Amino acid sequence: MPRPQGFSREERLTRPAEFDRVFREGRRRRGGCLAVCYAPNGLAHTRLGIALRRGWPSAAARNRAKRLVREAFRTHKRELPKGLDVVVVPATNWEGPRVEEVAAELVRLLR
Numbered sequence: 001m002p003r004p005q006g007f008s009r010e011e012r013l014t015r016p017a018e019f020d021r022v023f024r025e026g027r028r029r030r031g032g033c034l035a036v037c038y039a040p041n042g043l044a045h046t047r048l049g050i051a052l053r054r055g056w057p058s059a060a061a062r063n064r065a066k067r068l069v070r071e072a073f074r075t076h077k078r079e080l081p082k083g084l085d086v087v088v089v090p091a092t093n094w095e096g097p098r099v100e101e102v103a104a105e106l107v108r109l110l111r
Contacts, residue, residue: 007074013049013085022049022087029109033091033102034069036109041085048073049087056092065090072103079107086110 013019026039041047050069056062069088073080080086088106 007048007070011045011047011077013047013087018047018085019049019051019087022085026085026087031105031109033094033097034105034109035089035091036086036106037089038084038086038110040083043083046077046080046082046084046086049085051087051089053089053092061094065094068097068099068102069106071099072106075099076103076107080110084110 013022022037022039026037028035028037030036048070050066052062052065056065069090073086073088
């Protein structure tokens, strides 16, 4: 059983085939700093994957974007619909959003 505020291995998309399935079969929504693609997974919990486009200015910027998305998912996963595989694609033109802004947009896009 995953911890309520944790981000366990079973809550992650890890294999390329899982990402491909979500991109192929999923629905898409776009916001200001995120785009999400999601598909039902048949499980009792939601899983997260992060895909980054080319064009990020540095490795530090890419890593910060991934950290913010993971933290937003971890702290707000109770507000998200259950039973989805979600792939989040952060926009390359971030102006350093705070984790609260990323979380609010993630929740809004998945409702």
